[in-house]
Amino acid sequence: MKLLRCIPSLNPALGGPQEAIRQGCLGLPDLGHSVEVVCLDEPEAPWLRAYPAKVHALGPTKPTLRTTLSQPYGFSGRFVRWMYAHAEKYDAVIIEGVWQFVDLGTWLALRGKTTPYFVWTHSMLDPWFRHEYPLKHLKKWLYWVLVEYRVLRDARAILYFGESERAGAHKSFWPWPYQAREAFAGVAVGIPPGNPRHQRHVFLREFPQLRNKRLLLFLGRIHPKKGCDLLIEAFAKVSRVDPSLHLVFAGSDQVGWQRELQEQLVELELESRVTWTGMLTGDIKWGALHCAEASVLPSHTEGFPVAVIESMACGVPVLISNKVYIWPEVQSTGGAFVARDDLEGTTHLLDKWVRLTPDERKSMSLRAEEGYFRRFARSAVLEQFISVLRDLGVNGDSKQ
Numbered sequence: 001m002k003l004l005r006c007i008p009s010l011n012p013a014l015g016g017p018q019e020a021i022r023q024g025c026l027g028l029p030d031l032g033h034s035v036e037v038v039c040l041d042e043p044e045a046p047w048l049r050a051y052p053a054k055v056h057a058l059g060p061t062k063p064t065l066r067t068t069l070s071q072p073y074g075f076s077g078r079f080v081r082w083m084y085a086h087a088e089k090y091d092a093v094i095i096e097g098v099w100q101f102v103d104l105g106t107w108l109a110l111r112g113k114t115t116p117y118f119v120w121t122h123s124m125l126d127p128w129f130r131h132e133y134p135l136k137h138l139k140k141w142l143y144w145v146l147v148e149y150r151v152l153r154d155a156r157a158i159l160y161f162g163e164s165e166r167a168g169a170h171k172s173f174w175p176w177p178y179q180a181r182e183a184f185a186g187v188a189v190g191i192p193p194g195n196p197r198h199q200r201h202v203f204l205r206e207f208p209q210l211r212n213k214r215l216l217l218f219l220g221r222i223h224p225k226k227g228c229d230l231l232i233e234a235f236a237k238v239s240r241v242d243p244s245l246h247l248v249f250a251g252s253d254q255v256g257w258q259r260e261l262q263e264q265l266v267e268l269e270l271e272s273r274v275t276w277t278g279m280l281t282g283d284i285k286w287g288a289l290h291c292a293e294a295s296v297l298p299s300h301t302e303g304f305p306v307a308v309i310e311s312m313a314c315g316v317p318v319l320i321s322n323k324v325y326i327w328p329e330v331q332s333t334g335g336a337f338v339a340r341d342d343l344e345g346t347t348h349l350l351d352k353w354v355r356l357t358p359d360e361r362k363s364m365s366l367r368a369e370e371g372y373f374r375r376f377a378r379s380a381v382l383e384q385f386i387s388v389l390r391d392l393g394v395n396g397d398s399k400q
Helices: 016-031 077-089 101-110 128-132 134-153 163-172 196-206 228-241 258-268 282-291 306-313 327-332 343-354 358-376 378-391
Strands: 002-007 034-039 054-057 062-066 072-075 092-096 117-120 157-160 182-184 214-219 245-250 274-276 292-297 318-321 336-339
Touching: 002 016, 002 077, 002 101, 016 034, 016 092, 016 306, 016 378, 034 077, 072 101, 077 101, 092 101, 101 117, 101 134, 128 134, 128 163, 157 163, 163 182, 182 378, 196 282, 214 228, 214 282, 214 306, 214 343, 228 245, 228 258, 228 343, 245 282, 258 274, 282 292, 292 306, 292 343, 306 318, 306 358, 318 327, 318 343, 327 336, 327 358, 336 343
Parallel strands: 002 034, 002 092, 034 054, 092 117, 117 157, 157 182, 214 245, 214 292, 245 274, 292 318, 318 336
Antiparallel strands: 062 072
């Protein structure tokens, strides 16, 4: 099967969809399939160097308006022309996300063509955004009626991570729901690379003040939907249990929220108990995971968080909210605690963790790692993904 994945940018700082594509590019060739990516990055973008697949970088674009908190909406007539000329070389086209020009451009280019396209929403239709940003939702509602509704309606299928995400998406833009086939698929996450001992050394060499600390790690973008403010308040309540407890925020601050969170720490007198590392990659990121006791994600909405699965693959138990769409699967491994996405729930997560005995923590660590291999290993997830595409009528034998 020959696939083309479409996304505005492959910049890893933007979050999960970018890593999901990269992992697919790494794993699909091992299963006998090929994948290419088309994006609106500039060809010289540093994150495209040594990318594990052929990338068609068609940028730069002209930013016209901002449709999300992190990315501008970039128009590109070149993208439409390229898609029109090349789409028939692929067995299927997969649009990664919504609210961006690549959605509209793909729809415009593929009308009347035989190549099917799929839309992977990546939880971007969650009703949380409607409640949290009502003015932004009005703008999106207009765009939905004019554009996005048609893009989803004409797709071969819409891809979700689970039933709760699908159900939430149908509530976001009533009374104009789309009518389309729907299917479920997961994100592939590979086995952690490198030597854990060396990676711990690299991380602690960079942040020596974290030696001999009990680290609780938040790994992800600093974003209101992630519940970072809840995590700080909850940590303030439980940190007195053990003075060696330390909270680490590892992620990029794309919306300028970190300063407000740091002011929150000052008010709570917690500055010395929290470290901000910025975005981590490579050995230093894996070192942070291997040094952590637990990984915490109290999100208000989350599709398939790669950081959660990476944590489990490293044998790090995860403490997550019940608004992480895959929480039932993660909880079933025995390597996770789950609670509501409010202060009481987040406090309960941390308190339950810090009161475990060392033997209980070790047991959860083993179950987290076993759960990764049993339920989330990359090859199994990608095989299921290909099976879903075949069930939806994609036959890749002719274009290999």
